[in-house]
Amino acid sequence: MLMTQPESVSSSSSRTIRRSIRSFVLRAGRLTASQKTALETLWPVYGIERGTSPLDFDSLFGNSAPVTLEIGYGMGGSLAEMAQAEPHKNFVGIEVHPPGIGNLLKLIQQEKLSNLRLLDDDAVHILKHRIVDSSLERVHLYFPDPWHKKKHHKRRIVQADFVERVADKLTQNGIFHLATDWQDYAEQMVEVVQACPRFQNLSGSSQTPYVDRPKHRPVTKFEKRGIKLGHGVWDLIYKKVTP
Secondary structure, eight states: OOOEEEEEEEOTTSOEEEEEEESOOOOOOOOOHHHHHHHHHTHHHHBOOOOSSOOOHHHHHTSOOOEEEEEOOTTSHHHHHHHHHOTTSEEEEEOOOHHHHHHHHHHHHHHTOTTEEEEOSOHHHIIIIISOTTOEEEEEEESOOOOOSGGGGGGOSOOHHHHHHHHHHEEEEEEEEEEESOHHHHHHHHHHHHTSTTEEEOOOOSSOSOBOOOTTSOOOHHHHHHHHTTOOOEEEEEEEOOO
């Protein structure tokens, strides 16, 4: 997934050095010919170049429709489906793996999706430098890398600082939707997000913080395989309730 967590390390000279603990690993996936062509020809149309300047969504899309940000869209099928289902809303996807980017670019062209743009940078950098506060209606984080070994849990994207950053970027009453197929990660998500007073859980139940998969979240091929194998899936939906 697309997240970096800062960690402070003291050097022998008593200076504080900032280094990054990434929650994703760059995999050298093989590009198909069509994905490579899409990257070469469609990225200039639908891609947002790397930088540090804040994004102006109204200028980017040519309208002032609400914006949903998805962090780590994989091969992009579900994000394309959501953008197609809500043409009156705008979507921005973040992914760093070229095959997934190329595949989603193909889908954008095939479905003629004018309401979807892509970024290929680190999500923490994007949230910190490029997303204006209170500019997002929704943030989606679906099936982030679980880093299942305990010694790697510090690499998980859902940490207190990340949750606060998401809250900064959401509009009042904006939605933060998370999903995972790892129960212990789901439990960590609950612990971390509910510790932030800026979010309210929308399960509507005192018995469980989880919700059934909402219709707007498509089932991915990966998720379908897991369900057939008996794997669970946990969805969490939170609303920003305080500035």
